[in-house]
Amino acid sequence: MSDRTNLPPNDLRAFWMPFTANRQFKKNPRMFVAADKMHYTTSDGRQVLDGTAGLWCCNAGHNQPRIVEAIQKQAAELDYAPAFQMGHPKAFELANRLVDLAPDGLDHVFYTNSGSESVETALKIAIAYHRARGEGARTRLIGRERGYHGVNFGGISVGGIVTNRKHFGSLLNGVDHMPHTHLPDQNAYTRGQPEHGGDLADELERIVTLHDASTIAAVIVEPLAGSTGVLVPPKGYLDRLRAITKKHGILLIFDEVITGFGRLGAPFAADYYGVTPDMITTAKGLTNGVIPMGAVLTSADIHDAFMTGPENMIELFHGYTYSGNPMASAAGLATLETYKEDGIFQNAANLSGYWEDALHALKGLPHVIDIRNTGLIGAIELESIEGAPTKRAFQAFLDAYDAGILIRTTGDIIALSPPLIISKAEIDELIGKLADVLKNLD
């Protein structure tokens, strides 16, 4: 055992940081100590403009008074209530508000604590749903190359990001993948939805022919793929997926952990693209990122298929100690109220054209090979350094932090997703500083 009295103050060794280059970070740490609206404060007293809404989650910006107050009040009133066989009012109230916000036809809410747990929950519900209806052979799950569905075993199995999969064994059985829709040769510098690639949805027909529909439970996709570097769905693609899944009795799950709660200027991507799935997975913006919480929205058909048998029996053997916990429920209610009262989704919709123009003005800067956008999401793809993928974008991230803006990178793609309260002046600042970073990048 180490002698703790010998540890220097502020020792950074114990915390094994998630999705982080730990050794690089600990040599030169980047610490936030406060946040308000669009800005973080660093431990050395600098202001950093938040170009990523934390991790795609603080859609209403930071330190929102309604949310802060709701959490403080809730902690003193009811800190925790058992999630199984007991209830508390705010979890029910939040579920009703979520159903009000959700696309028509999604009428029930199952609470989780994160996006990853929402994904596991939706996949399990899909398989159990078919079994409850007497179609127990429908166990196969279909994801997509480059998909990100969190980091638990179900999520990495249906996901399609190789680094998130290859270290972790054989994953779930009975999973197949559709091809991704990134076609830079045809679609580079598209504003909004690309023209080419809608027909890639027909690959699902090929997969159905291979396995037979009677073995397939669900298809899960991000309607707009975020974490892989912002892949906007080609025109017609999502409608086609909906038509094929419906035709074969396969459930369609939209993973809206990033796109939910106004990111595209509508409550959900399902609303934005006019395609309603059978389930939507959410987290992040549900509580403005402040308290961990996720939720799976399901159709009445799915929910009702479980409501059979003796009434004293548990219908779904699934749930978490913190499902719908009081603090998260209070934060969720205050967040939804903030979105509504402050017109935050509308602000995102109103600014999306300005955002698009600002982003695409980066075309022609060194190393830039593609720019993509929708709502208040943007991506700038950089040419990789030969033999050193990710290095160039990571350097851009470090330089951006020094320049006072927080960006996010994945591979050699810079992804931007600011809080939806951003102003035109702040868009100018974010993109202007990023332009300077790109101009000086090796």
Ligand code: PLP
């Ligand atoms: N699904 C999608 C589409 C996501 O983007 C993410 C996180 O970025 C997740 C799932 C996982 O969410 P969490 O990190 O809360 O587990």
